[in-house]
Amino acid sequence: MKSLGRFGKYGGCYVTELLIPALTAVEEAFLACKDDPAFNRELHRLLQDFAGRPTPLTEMKRLGGQWGCTLVLKREDLLHGGAHKTNNVIGQALLAERMGRKELIAETGAGQHGVATAMAGALFALPVKIFMGAADIKRQYPNVQRMELFGAEVIPITAGSQTLKDAINEAMRYWTAHSKEAYYVFGTVAGPHPFPTLVAHFQSVIGTEARAQCLEKFGRLPHTVCACVGGGSNAIGTFRAFLADSEVQLVGVEAAGEGLDSGKHGAALNQGRPGSLHGAYSRCLQDEDGQIREAHSISAGLDYPGVGPEHSQLRDSGRARYVAATDDEALAALLLLTKQEGIIPALEPAHALAAAQKLALSLAQNDILLITLSGRGDKDLGEVFSWLENHAQK
Amino acid sequence: MLKNNPYADVRSRIGRPMFIPFAVVGDPDPRRSPDVIRTLIEHGADALELGFPFSDPPADGPVIQQADLRALRAGTKIDDCFRILGEVRKLTDVPLGILVYYNLVLQRGADRFYRDCADCGVTSVLVADLPLEHAQEVLPAAQRHNVAPVFMASELTSAERFEQIAAVADGYLYVVSYLGVTGVENSAVEEKMGRVLRAARQHVTLPLCVGFGIHTPRQVEAAVRAGADGVIVGSRIVRESPDLKKIAAVCDELRAAIIG
Ligand SMILES: Cc1ncc(COP(=O)(O)O)c(C=O)c1O
Numbered sequence: 001m002k003s004l005g006r007f008g009k010y011g012g013c014y015v016t017e018l019l020i021p022a023l024t025a026v027e028e029a030f031l032a033c034k035d036d037p038a039f040n041r042e043l044h045r046l047l048q049d050f051a052g053r054p055t056p057l058t059e060m061k062r063l064g065g066q067w068g069c070t071l072v073l074k075r076e077d078l079l080h081g082g083a084h085k086t087n088n089v090i091g092q093a094l095l096a097e098r099m100g101r102k103e104l105i106a107e108t109g110a111g112q113h114g115v116a117t118a119m120a121g122a123l124f125a126l127p128v129k130i131f132m133g134a135a136d137i138k139r140q141y142p143n144v145q146r147m148e149l150f151g152a153e154v155i156p157i158t159a160g161s162q163t164l165k166d167a168i169n170e171a172m173r174y175w176t177a178h179s180k181e182a183y184y185v186f187g188t189v190a191g192p193h194p195f196p197t198l199v200a201h202f203q204s205v206i207g208t209e210a211r212a213q214c215l216e217k218f219g220r221l222p223h224t225v226c227a228c229v230g231g232g233s234n235a236i237g238t239f240r241a242f243l244a245d246s247e248v249q250l251v252g253v254e255a256a257g258e259g260l261d262s263g264k265h266g267a268a269l270n271q272g273r274p275g276s277l278h279g280a281y282s283r284c285l286q287d288e289d290g291q292i293r294e295a296h297s298i299s300a301g302l303d304y305p306g307v308g309p310e311h312s313q314l315r316d317s318g319r320a321r322y323v324a325a326t327d328d329e330a331l332a333a334l335l336l337l338t339k340q341e342g343i344i345p346a347l348e349p350a351h352a353l354a355a356a357q358k359l360a361l362s363l364a365q366n367d368i369l370l371i372t373l374s375g376r377g378d379k380d381l382g383e384v385f386s387w388l389e390n391h392a393q394k
Numbered sequence: 395m396l397k398n399n400p401y402a403d404v405r406s407r408i409g410r411p412m413f414i415p416f417a418v419v420g421d422p423d424p425r426r427s428p429d430v431i432r433t434l435i436e437h438g439a440d441a442l443e444l445g446f447p448f449s450d451p452p453a454d455g456p457v458i459q460q461a462d463l464r465a466l467r468a469g470t471k472i473d474d475c476f477r478i479l480g481e482v483r484k485l486t487d488v489p490l491g492i493l494v495y496y497n498l499v500l501q502r503g504a505d506r507f508y509r510d511c512a513d514c515g516v517t518s519v520l521v522a523d524l525p526l527e528h529a530q531e532v533l534p535a536a537q538r539h540n541v542a543p544v545f546m547a548s549e550l551t552s553a554e555r556f557e558q559i560a561a562v563a564d565g566y567l568y569v570v571s572y573l574g575v576t577g578v579e580n581s582a583v584e585e586k587m588g589r590v591l592r593a594a595r596q597h598v599t600l601p602l603c604v605g606f607g608i609h610t611p612r613q614v615e616a617a618v619r620a621g622a623d624g625v626i627v628g629s630r631i632v633r634e635s636p637d638l639k640k641i642a643a644v645c646d647e648l649r650a651a652i653i654g
């Protein structure tokens with residue numbers, strides 16, 4: 001490998017020897033393509049004509065008035081597929097095509113990454129296998145149906161917590177056995193090198209667009225930029241464009257689940273310790289021996305005990321700050337945006353909205369608060385209605 | 395390099411390939427785990443390969459993952475694993491190999507982990523998710539405590555990489571008979587094994603032990619014919635745990651296939 005993908009002391013490529021050739025090939029293809037004009041022309045064309053980029057930056061006049069700031073949302077919910085995952089998947093599907101791979105495989109939590117990969121499989125005429133925890137299949141069923149409609153095979157994982165971390169384990173197993181034919185479309189900025197670097201590269205279009213749109217609309221940069229963090233891809237994709245703007249505050253929002261003190265949450269940056277999980281050295285939820293703890297969140301996309309290594313570095317360096325929002329806070333924020341602005345957000349970015357409402361307290365009306373709305377909430381209606389039912393009973 | 399290599403010693407003393415059964419330490423629980431391992435010893439283990447249970451073992455198949463989770467649910471801690479290893483060492487002097495995931499080494503601290511291994515009489519450690527690129531993170535500790543670092547190779551391993559592995563590996567070379575993960579049935583293909591073993595032999599003088607997906611006497615015979623110095627049997631044995639009678643029967647059958 002050309003590098004070990006370090007972000008400070010984090011990152012690396014902690015996988016079995018058997019996966020090194022596959023990862024080396026992906027790294028090589030990525031390095032050859034990322035500055036290749038022909039590759040980038042094709043990527044740009046697909047993002048624009050197929051996926052609908054650029055996505056708008058929408059000002060929330062009503063909520064902004066109530067919160068006492070200038071509130072803008074980067075609308076990845078309007079991207080084809082319904083979430084930011086499409087940015088990454090189109091880039092990686094193009095890589096897979098260049099590498100001559102015959103099959104796409106992917107893990108998925110909320111199902112958005114699975115849907116995006118299934119969609120790309122249809123577009124690129126490649127068969128697709130999606131590994132998904134049985135618990136996630138239940139709570140994100142509409143996405144399972146979409147994947148199957150695109151022609152993908154959805155493989156339920158019944159091991160362990162039956163969520164994203166187990167789906168990643170299983171996808172890695174399959175890839176170990178089939179690395180010569182299959183391309184593993186990793187869904188977030190976690191995992192072994194080169195995935196954290198490569199996924200961040202393809203997602204950085206979010207922040208690049210948002211920064212330019214902000215300057216064009218308002219003539220100034222945001223005061224605060226806020227995004228939810230599961231593995232961390234929509235957040236890194238947003239943050240990267242602002243890293244050099246030292247006056248812009250960057251805030252990542254993790255899942256506090258039933259509360260940070262409850263032990264039932266997904267807040268690896270707030271409560272985890274550095275360790276190696278799924279190929280990367282980064283913060284993760286674990287016991288004193290190093291056994292990985294199960295995460296918990298109402299949102300399947302944030303229900304992950306690890307986090308991308310670049311976030312661990314940004315946290316340690318202080319360039320970004322990481323807070324957390326509970327299940328209940330996220331649901332309340334989802335309903336708020338739905339009723340006040342006519343947008344149903346996914347439960348994942350609803351966490352960012354919930355935290356942003358608190359951040360807004362210290363902002364002036366002129367200060368721009370930019371939130372990445374990473375996806376739309378159609379997939380979450382089942383969860384929302386069962387939460388509403390439970391609350392009506394209480 | 396180890397002052398002497400217990401694996402090579404056993405191999406040359408017995409004059410045939412080694413039978414190396416595998417178990418998960420702490421499976422089914424810390425109290426009964428020593429009985430499982432004792433059964434392997436009593437039924438002809440020429441060396442032992444013992445896995446530390448880990449919550450997220452992507453290099454293992456479903457059978458071993460279930461055993462890992464069973465051990466963890468029964469409360470197995472890493473301290474228990476070392477205590478059990480100490481007991482095992484009193485029962486036998488065959489080479490004792492450990493299979494572990496890196497986070498368990500990392501959280502204990504590499505130096506302490508390898509020191510504890512040495513104190514229990516562990517011969518070798520294979521860190522499943524630590525490729526050559528990261529080997530330096532444990533090699534000094536392994537060397538300090540005279541524990542052999544074991545590495546893997548497969549049909550994908552290039553000549554250049556075999557050379558790099560040969561420069562740091564000790565104990566034995568874990569040759570993956572089948573590209574995939576442990577426990578996939580009927581997968582060890584003799585011809586493929588032969589090719590990997592011949593490639594390995596050109597670069598590595600250590601004993602070559604074949605593992606991953608060895609389930610049947612026919613596969614064991616194939617590995618022997620292909621020139622393996624040892625045959626590691628994991629899932630096929632772990633599947634029967636904790637039924638000691640069945641474990642014994644599997645060991646007897648597969649060991650007989652080596653002796654011929
Ligand atoms: C809409 C949405 N947002 C956020 C996430 C979390 O992923 P990441 O942190 O990589 O952006 C997901 C994951 O499935 C998602 O579907």
